[in-house]
Amino acid sequence: MEVPRSRRRIRHSPPPPPPAQGCTGGDDLISTLPDDMLLQILTRLGCARAAARTCILARRWRNLWIHLLGLIFHDVPVGKVQAALTRVARRRAGMSVSALDIRLMRSVPPEAARHDEALAKKLLCKAVRLSPEELMFVLPRSSISKPGRRVEITMPCFLHATSIELDTYFIQIQPPANQILHALERLSLSGNIVDIGACLNQCPRLHVLRVTCRGVLPVLLEESLTALEAAVALGLTVSLLRIELELYSGGHTADGAQFASLLHAAARVSPQELVLVNSFNKYFTAELPCFPRTKSIEMWLFFVCFTQVTEDKFLALERLSLQHYRCTILDLDTMVARCPRLRVLKVNADRSAQVVTIRSTSLEELELSIDEGQCEGINIETPLLTQLKLSVDAASDINVSIWAPMVEKVSYWFSYKKLALMFGFWSLQSLRVDTVENYKYKDEGLTKEGKDACSQPPRVHVLCLQISAQDQSGPVLNFARELEKPPVSNFPILALNLNAEGHVLAAFVSRILGMHHLQTRIQRLKVVLCSWSEMSKCVKHCPCNEPKN
Template sequence: MEKGEVVRRTKLGPAAGGGGGRGGGARRPKMGPGGGGADLISALPEDLLLQVLGCLRCARAAARTSILSRRWRGLWTRLPDLVFRGVALRSLQAALASVQAAAGPVGVTLLDMCVPDALLHSVREYDMPPLLHAAAALSPVDLRLAVGEGTQRLYVQVEVPRLPRAISVELQGLDLVFADPRRSWLGFPALETLSLTGCRANLTDLVLRCPRLRVFRLREDHGAHHMNIIIRSSSLQELHVDTRIPFTYRIDIRAPALKRLAMSFSTSDKIIVLVSVLAPMLETVSWRCTYSTVSARFGLWGLSEVRLQTEENNGHGGQLPPHVNVLSLFVAADDSYEFPEEVSLRTEIEKHMVTHFSVLELRVETWGHVFGAFALHILEMDQISTAIQSLKVILLSSEDDEACPQNCPCEEPSNWRSQTISLTNLEKVEIKGFQGEGHEFDFLKLVFRCAPMLKTMSVRLSDEVTASNDDCCKKIHDVFKMYPFVECNVIVDLSPDSSHGGAST
């Protein structure tokens, strides 16, 4: 689409035979240029002419039709769908004024406007509010306004007007304020879908003005302002939040009808995010928190990411439903971490348990350290020990791993091997990256001892342990033989594309 163009779209349909539209009655055919024949196209009903203009999908071509005859002049302003791209702001305001004069009280169906980065240098802050109010005067059903499409953000402050017919609204690059009292009929009484990208707004105030809101999307990937995501809605069914700036302080959601939640945010060691989610009808979740610096620990183990996601039940367990919620913890060992003493690893993990889950996934960068004490610390958490039916432990190592020094804190508490916890619902365990170290066998025995309902156990050897390492495989099978009622498997990767499995029962 060329710069400076205006595009109108309209649905194709049968045109009325004798007229239709505003002043759309059939007219007497006019003579063509130089009297060479009748102008049959101009004689078509207005509804059909609008369909022709809609199919052009090019403002420049549509504007040129105005020179054909008076019949075509300004006809584009009567189309129900209008898209502006790369139009100077003053020209855009003038175009909206022309559309308003043509549309009258009927309004438009779609109004899509974008002021690109290339034109932002000429935009003044007091230019934007009149544009948004001019757009509201057209009473669009679907409104889209983007100020800047790249990395530039002006956060132009605008007072949000009333949009009584709007069902869908998408805004980008604006600082939204409200001058009227908080009453839904003064805001967006018909709005069902709201999308904000790079916008500042009081989300609590905004959502309360949308009594029929069903889908809310929020994205922020630039800026240095702090965010509080506080939402109260009795109608909201889908919430999608993606913020990549590490300044989220509070997430507080009360949405009794919410069925789908997607939340992605980041934080740092200087911010402790307060999380509270009340959504009893939640069906699917995609929750992700990343830490720009490690902010919670147990011993030398630090938390770098937490996920809680709804996934297909690809073999997590035969008794589990088709879809399961998986809690994934990403941790790493590093004695160079400096942690604020008030941050507890368990407390940090618990606040991300915004819904039930039945699968726990531990991704551990060991760096040669003993992970058993840490894993036990996680497994004995009340909300984990009673909930999990499937456990997956992924041990990540590298060639730079070094042996633990004597009296390494990774062994604390030192009696972890002899402890027993209750994992009464655990049915399936998978351990990947098993290297055959003594402490790994100790952890394996611990899981067997603590999971009386265990049905399957799979141990996948790391790349460093080859199929020729019969001693490691023999030791694993010796452990398996102690639990004959559990289906056990040892998996050895022979090549990137093949694997070998052995089972003992």
């Protein structure tokens, strides 16, 4: 039987163009480049492991990565990094590298993690043979509790290194044994550092220091801070001082007196950036001393109230953040007045404060949280403020006065803890105003096209109301007054989240849209019915069944 041929014509692709003069089709033009250009290509890969894999391309690429000036190992198992360094040291005997960046991969099993930490000690010793000018060595962060004796890492002597960054997480760091680091100018240490003074004594040319102390006992911390104070007096710049207490410290914690002593010792050092982390198990008060040279203060503390602020001014402070549970400053107005250059403020108001006042002529970003307490008023006067985030759990009606004529980005959230009746049986649970980018609503038709597109503002404000039907009686909230409290009044978008419980909605929604605060501004309406069911029915003789509804 003869198989019929298809009538479809087969189209052949055109033949490739002839090779250029002096070149053949099989030539590897990249491999003909000089070594310096090939090394530039490998450098841009950003990873020594990826550079080593290029050996499969051609014989020309084999072992080329070994001659890179900078070696980067990110998220690579410690065993493979050790083998790579051994190979580099063998092929480059007597030659140094400009930079060595090692950030090891995390090991999940406790036995493997402890084994990797032991290998990490050997890895640092192998790194000494490469004599890098810049060293970055970071162990993975792990919360695994490892049995047995704690691993200690002695900092090797890198004679030619001008910059060293060493992060051992919670492993104890010991200073170099009777060795002087004559070339070291910048040092960053993170881990369980118990004798920072010994490290400083062996670095005679050190100019800049970044230090993070994790899980160090308060007594040893004070000794380290005293050593730092003496070094600062001789010209050392402490760009970062981070203290993390109660992390793998055997359950030891600082009491109120010890915390106050540590705080004053840190103030005498006055680093450019200060970070304090703790999780105290009891509430106590303290005095906030002056940090004359500190530009940024960030505190993640539990149950600490700064009831007193020093009379001296924080002349260099530009950023202040106290954002953990019950970490507050009692007199915010006085604190802000002592910071003439403050630009960013993120704080929680103390529960005992009746009126929260913030007045600043330099503040540009404010994040303020007010929990349920005795607050009766909020007064904010910030002429240069551009970003505002205000979160309030209102136990009662709160007077709000916000003067921020240059504000552009707003996150304003009021949650009403008690029953706040708006109209009839409708209760307001929360009022929120958020600033969003205008392009997010282009598909919904809010953004104009054509010649009017340039007149559209880059951001718009969204008003979101969480409302529910309540059969209980309570005080009536002045809803029109609540709409006047946010620092912005133009709301092109209105979102209603309604828990109607079967009640008729048309009259209520119409009443909201008819208010003079909203009727000329709303361009888009979104209604979400929460917990809606066809079985939901209102009670007999309900007001929503009246003829006017």
